[in-house]
Amino acid sequence: METKFSNPIQINRSIKPNSISASAMRSAFSSRQLKPSEVLEECIANIDLYEKHVGAWAFINIEGAREFARELDNKKPSGTLFGIPFGIKDNIDTFDMPTEYGTDIYLGHQPGRDAACVAEMRASKGVALGKTICTEFAHRHPGKTANPWNIEHTPGGSSSGSAAAVASGMVPIAIGTQTTGSVIRPAAYCGVIGYKPSYGDLNISGVLANTPSFDTLGFFANCVDDLVLIRKALLDESIPKIKKLSLKGARVAIATKPYWEEACASSQQMIEEAARVFEDAGAEVFALDDQGVFENLSEWNIEISGYEFARTLAHERRLAFHKLSEILRNGRMADGFRVAFSSYQAAKKNLELLRIKFDEVMSGVDFVICPSAQSAAPQGLDSTGSADFNMAWTSLHCPVISLPVALEKNTGLPLGLQVVGTRYSDDRVIKFAEAVFKCLTN
Amino acid sequence: METKFSNPIQINRSIKPNSISASAMRSAFSSRQLKPSEVLEECIANIDLYEKHVGAWAFINIEGAREFARELDNKKPSGTLFGIPFGIKDNIDTFDMPTEYGTDIYLGHQPGRDAACVAEMRASKGVALGKTICTEFAHRHPGKTANPWNIEHTPGGSSSGSAAAVASGMVPIAIGTQTTGSVIRPAAYCGVIGYKPSYGDLNISGVLANTPSFDTLGFFANCVDDLVLIRKALLDESIPKIKKLSLKGARVAIATKPYWEEACASSQQMIEEAARVFEDAGAEVFALDDQGVFENLSEWNIEISGYEFARTLAHERRLAFHKLSEILRNGRMADGFRVAFSSYQAAKKNLELLRIKFDEVMSGVDFVICPSAQSAAPQGLDSTGSADFNMAWTSLHCPVISLPVALEKNTGLPLGLQVVGTRYSDDRVIKFAEAVFKCLTN
Numbered sequence: 001m002e003t004k005f006s007n008p009i010q011i012n013r014s015i016k017p018n019s020i021s022a023s024a025m026r027s028a029f030s031s032r033q034l035k036p037s038e039v040l041e042e043c044i045a046n047i048d049l050y051e052k053h054v055g056a057w058a059f060i061n062i063e064g065a066r067e068f069a070r071e072l073d074n075k076k077p078s079g080t081l082f083g084i085p086f087g088i089k090d091n092i093d094t095f096d097m098p099t100e101y102g103t104d105i106y107l108g109h110q111p112g113r114d115a116a117c118v119a120e121m122r123a124s125k126g127v128a129l130g131k132t133i134c135t136e137f138a139h140r141h142p143g144k145t146a147n148p149w150n151i152e153h154t155p156g157g158s159s160s161g162s163a164a165a166v167a168s169g170m171v172p173i174a175i176g177t178q179t180t181g182s183v184i185r186p187a188a189y190c191g192v193i194g195y196k197p198s199y200g201d202l203n204i205s206g207v208l209a210n211t212p213s214f215d216t217l218g219f220f221a222n223c224v225d226d227l228v229l230i231r232k233a234l235l236d237e238s239i240p241k242i243k244k245l246s247l248k249g250a251r252v253a254i255a256t257k258p259y260w261e262e263a264c265a266s267s268q269q270m271i272e273e274a275a276r277v278f279e280d281a282g283a284e285v286f287a288l289d290d291q292g293v294f295e296n297l298s299e300w301n302i303e304i305s306g307y308e309f310a311r312t313l314a315h316e317r318r319l320a321f322h323k324l325s326e327i328l329r330n331g332r333m334a335d336g337f338r339v340a341f342s343s344y345q346a347a348k349k350n351l352e353l354l355r356i357k358f359d360e361v362m363s364g365v366d367f368v369i370c371p372s373a374q375s376a377a378p379q380g381l382d383s384t385g386s387a388d389f390n391m392a393w394t395s396l397h398c399p400v401i402s403l404p405v406a407l408e409k410n411t412g413l414p415l416g417l418q419v420v421g422t423r424y425s426d427d428r429v430i431k432f433a434e435a436v437f438k439c440l441t442n
Numbered sequence: 443m444e445t446k447f448s449n450p451i452q453i454n455r456s457i458k459p460n461s462i463s464a465s466a467m468r469s470a471f472s473s474r475q476l477k478p479s480e481v482l483e484e485c486i487a488n489i490d491l492y493e494k495h496v497g498a499w500a501f502i503n504i505e506g507a508r509e510f511a512r513e514l515d516n517k518k519p520s521g522t523l524f525g526i527p528f529g530i531k532d533n534i535d536t537f538d539m540p541t542e543y544g545t546d547i548y549l550g551h552q553p554g555r556d557a558a559c560v561a562e563m564r565a566s567k568g569v570a571l572g573k574t575i576c577t578e579f580a581h582r583h584p585g586k587t588a589n590p591w592n593i594e595h596t597p598g599g600s601s602s603g604s605a606a607a608v609a610s611g612m613v614p615i616a617i618g619t620q621t622t623g624s625v626i627r628p629a630a631y632c633g634v635i636g637y638k639p640s641y642g643d644l645n646i647s648g649v650l651a652n653t654p655s656f657d658t659l660g661f662f663a664n665c666v667d668d669l670v671l672i673r674k675a676l677l678d679e680s681i682p683k684i685k686k687l688s689l690k691g692a693r694v695a696i697a698t699k700p701y702w703e704e705a706c707a708s709s710q711q712m713i714e715e716a717a718r719v720f721e722d723a724g725a726e727v728f729a730l731d732d733q734g735v736f737e738n739l740s741e742w743n744i745e746i747s748g749y750e751f752a753r754t755l756a757h758e759r760r761l762a763f764h765k766l767s768e769i770l771r772n773g774r775m776a777d778g779f780r781v782a783f784s785s786y787q788a789a790k791k792n793l794e795l796l797r798i799k800f801d802e803v804m805s806g807v808d809f810v811i812c813p814s815a816q817s818a819a820p821q822g823l824d825s826t827g828s829a830d831f832n833m834a835w836t837s838l839h840c841p842v843i844s845l846p847v848a849l850e851k852n853t854g855l856p857l858g859l860q861v862v863g864t865r866y867s868d869d870r871v872i873k874f875a876e877a878v879f880k881c882l883t884n
Contacts, residue, residue, distance in 0.1 A: 095757065109554045116651075119756035200790065203753040205654060209558075209647030234753075238782040311645040311676075314561035315537065340680040345866055348642065356798075424787055 003266070003273040005440045008149075008191030008404040008414040021223030022084045022172045022230075029077045036069040036083030039172075040127060043085045046169040053151050055144035056165040058090040059097050060130035069127050079125030080233040086121060087165045087174035090131040091138045091158075091208040094118055101208050102134035102143055102158070105320045115206025117175055117217055117234055124233035129171055132161025135384060137313060138177060138210045139332055141325035142384050147189060149413050153377040156186030157384030159218065163190040166220040173226055176218040179210040179305065180394055181373070181387025183218030184402045188372035188416025189385065191404040193437075195219045195227045196390075198424045199397035202234050209312040211305040213348065214394050224434040227401070231426065245431040247439055248282035255370040255420070256287060258294045259388045264375035266408045270415050271371060274405070274440060281439050288368055293358050294392055300347035300354075301395045302335055307344040310336025351395060355423065358396050362422040367432045372416030376408040389418065399426040401433040405440045445708070445715040447882045450591075450633030450846040450856040463665030464526045464614045464672075471519045478511040478525030481614075482569060485527045488611040495593050497586035498607040500532040501539050502572035511569050521567030522675040528563060529607045529616035532573040533580045533600075533650040536560055543650050544576040544585055544600070547762045557648025559617055559659055559676055566675035571613055574603025577826060579755060580619060580652045581774055583767035584826050589631060591855050595819040598628030599826030601660065605632040608662040615668055618660040621652040621747065622836055623815070623829025625660030626844040630814035630858025631827065633846040635879075637661045637669045638832075640866045641839035644676050651754040653747040655790065656836050666876040669843070673868065687873040689881055690724035697730045697812040697862070700740065701830045708850045709813035712857050716811060716847070716882060723881050730810055735800050736834055742789035742796075743837045744777055749786040752778025793837060797865065800838050804864040809874045814858030818850040831860065841868040843875040847882045 020028075020039075028034035044062060051057060065085065072083045093099050093111035100106045114122065122128060133143035135158040145160035147153040148168040155164045159176025163186030166174050176183045178196045187194020195218060202217045209215060219230050231239050254275055260268070275285045309332045310317070316324060317333070324333070362368075373389050393400045402416040419436055421429030462470075462481075470476035486504060493499060507527065514525050530536060533543050535553035542548045556564065564570060575585035577600040587602035589595040590610040597606045601618025605628030608616050618625045620638045629636020637660060644659045651657060661672050673681050696717055702710070717727045751774045752759070758766060759775070766775070804810075815831050835842045844858040861878055863871030 095761075106554060111554070112548060112551045114757040114760075116753050116756045119760050120753065123756065123760045200655070201787070203651075203654065203750060203756075205651030205754040206757070209645075212645065212647060213642070235783045238784065240784065308645060311558050311562065312647040314558045314565065314645075315556040315648070318556075318561050318565045319537075341677045342680065342682065345643070349866065352794075352798075356794075424791065 003270045003406050005406050008407060020172065021226050022081070022221065023223055023225040025084055025172060026077070026082065026229070029083050036072040036127065037066070039083060040065055040069040040085050043129060043170055050148065050168040050170065054146055054148050054164050054168050056132055056161040056168065056170060058100055058131045058133050058161065061097055061128065064096065065127050065129045072125060080229055081121055081124040081126030083125065083127060084173060085127045085129045085171045087129055087132040087162050087171045088118055089159050089162050089174070089176045090134040091177060092118060092175060093206040094128065094131065097131050099131065102136045102138065103323070105316060105323050113206065116203040118206070120234050126233065132165050132174055134158055135160060136325050136328055137208065138179060138182060139328045140384060141327050142381060146381060147377045149191060149377070150411070153379050153413065154189065154381055154384050156189035156377060158182040159186050160384065162220050163187055163192060163194070166192045166222065172222060173230065174220045176220060177207055178216050178218045178390070178394060179214045181390025183220070184390045184400055184416070184418060185373045185385055185387055187220055187402040188404065188414065189377035191414030193221045193224060193404065194402040194416070195221070196394065196400045197426050198399045201424065201426060211308040212312070213304050213308060216394070224401070224430060224437055227430050240427045242427050242431045245428070245435050247278055247435050250283040250432065251364060251366045252278050252283045252285045253288035253365045253368045254285065255290070255368045257290055258298065258392055262374050262388055263371045267371035267375060267415060270406050270417060271369060274369060274417060277440060288365070289361065291357065291361050293354055293361060296350070297354070297392050297395055300351050301391050303339045303343050303347040304351070306332055306335025307339045308336070309333060355396050359422060367429055368420040370418050370420070372402040372418045376411050376413035376415055393418070393420050397423050399429050401429065403433060403437045405437070445712045445848050447848050450849060462614065463668050464523070464663065465665055465667040467526055467614060468519070468524065468671070471525050478514040478569065479508070481525060482507055482511040482527050485571060485612055492590065492610040492612065496588055496590050496606050496610050498574055498603040498610065498612060500542055500573045500575050500603065503539055503570065506538065507569050507571045514567060522671055523563055523566040523568030525567065525569060526615060527569045527571045527613045529571055529574040529604050529613045530560055531601050531604050531616070531618045532576040533619060534560060534617060535648040536570065536573065539573050541573065544578045544580065545765070547758060547765050555648065558645040560648070562676050568675065574607050574616055576600055577602060578767050578770055579650065580621060580624060581770045582826060583769050584823060588823060589819045591633060591819070592853070595821050595855065596631065596823055596826050598631035598819060600624040601628050602826065604662050605629055605634060605636070608632070608634045608664065614664060615672065616662045618662060619649055620658050620660045620832070620836060621656045623832025625662070626832045626842055626858070626860060627815050627827055627829055629662055629844040630846065630856065631819035633856030635663045635666060635846065636844040637663070638836065638842045639868050640841045643866065643868060653750040654754070655746050655750060658836070666843070666872060666879055669872050682869045684869050684873045687870070687877055689720055689877050692725040692874065693806060693808045694720050694725045694727045695730035695807045695810045696727065697732070697810045699732055700736045700834055704816050704830060705813045706817035709817060709857060712848050712859060713811060713813060716859060719882060730807070731803070733799065733803050735796055735803060738792070739796065739834050739837055742793050743833050745781045745785050745789040746793070748774055748777025749781045750778070751775060797838050801864060809871055810862040812860050812862070814844040814860045818853050818855035818857055835860070835862050839865050841871050843871065845875060845879045847879070
């Protein structure tokens, strides 16, 4: 058995403008080959074609987007995301579109202001096309979204709609959020690029809290370069300008902990063969020596996320408990009530030290690779799959990029490979991810 | 010159129910000496008397509070804050009262849900009486509030209304928030107890972000015991039960850095004389050996708060820039645009290590004392005073309690003494604060 590396985005290229990235759009706008309205109409055409099957959207503001795109048509391109349509996960506040947090409790709810990330993307002249489906309060109870590769399979969650919208060419980029694996897993399942930044790098205000100690913005795209654009829009043009990085001489660690044995044969094989390809490209590949970092990590993760989640939803617990799903009440919320404050506090202190220890672990490593999920997207829409392969990196506040690098043989569904960097090294790890993606799929 | 220690709350006792704490109310409810409605009516009577001078409130929900209190009148006391009226700073979301963030931009703005802290306090059967005045976006542009001790003097900010409402007996407790000195300073200026918890101890979701790396809830009260009640309501009954702590043998460090020279003579004298009183009580008192922790702290604080604040207000920057005050635009927001991303990131990394270093500094210290502010409340309502004496502890994520322990001789206005603990030692430092307060003012 051999992994046949391939680029699911390329395979999927019949779907326009899926084959065109935000970065390519920008060039096309600059050279006047395309206008923002033309790109937007392609996005809308894909929505018309696929939305009835995929169900990626909670709200679409076609008229608002058209009006803004038309305004831009007559302007000289300026602004990092000039004319780029984007989707916004529906746990992120928008002042001009309802924000329902994936629950009937907030049907039609209209926030008063944009979340910081939305305002920044709009200030960069991005075109906000709509709100994408989010699982209930970004926990596990799924929304209506199906996987664009096979609508009988889950798109993953909690950023289900953002992943599916990018995968089916309805937008070139979309915002999501990750508390455990809510960006990386759906990116892998839907065969697009997913990016979970270092904790705290990108301002999360205006996003509904799930677990403040872990909540992070995230992004979906079809091209690694687009992640740089997004960072420029949200941080500023002063982010480090890093030239191409080569795999030659790169120190690549394979993480077999935690949970390697849970990975399906295809996923394990993907990693092993990627390692061989990297070695052929001149990288130094070795097993990650985690120095015990993973030992109690999942226990602390559960204590912290449970404790905080039970409290961030205090209002709904008080006034709408019967409207919460069973999986939410019996899942993370129930975890929260089992945890005493002292355990919660101890877990936080332990994790703080662990992150610093992991910085040391990573001092001899350029990036880590491991599967983005246990397998390709599981069949069925009742569950959004497992976040086991994401929990550690999120807890450690590391930047992670999921790359769609192969199709699973039996199902034909995409497999994702995670590229994990040291905390706060996002700009560098994005460049390594670019090299990895090119090396495996070109 | 000698400091005459006194308890401004006691001096102020003619104002009922200022002389009665939440803890005392709870006992009175349990023994059926008082009913929630009676306490509430005393609060309302004080609002009727003083609000026109003090201007503590942005919104008062008298009918809603009366209805809930009457409901409780007929019930057996249950719930940690049973029947306790409380105020809520107006940068904290409430589902049934407008939340205007201290700015005309959001006049009448109605959030869809309660912030976690409000929901928890209501779940504990606290009686939400209204929203208290907040400076513009919890920055420096003041609201209408005056200092109840002398209405020509500032109440401090940004939690101006919460401090003034507690000081004038309109509520026994109130919620505030602190990003630099926004709880401790107004508590000191208004002669009440202020509590800024360890960063992250209390869930801040549903509070408008200012600087996410520093934003912390805070509380105002007339009795140290009330802080324990509040922690029980917001965390859970499993917080450490700590018996009375004595000053005998306590290791007390005096912080003369940073900014000691900025403290007025009365404030310096207050600390020096408190030190003598503690020594008489058997404490070991020494100068804090900060091991260089304070060296670059204020620079990093400004870089982080500027960078984050400029982005948390991205929406207003984009759509309502002309409605922002000059001090906001030219103050923290302008700081933010001067800071490059790399400096911001470096400052965050540096502070993370500094916090761990400060844990070590504090390993031989039970608590630190220093003035809560440079002086008593300055004259004039245009400025809310300086947060220089609070910046370090907030940046270091330490728990801080401000105790009103003296009246300044020239002005007759209260002076506050800060009791600072190691991160995450809140329950212990509250007990030390109790001992300090008793020792100085009994």
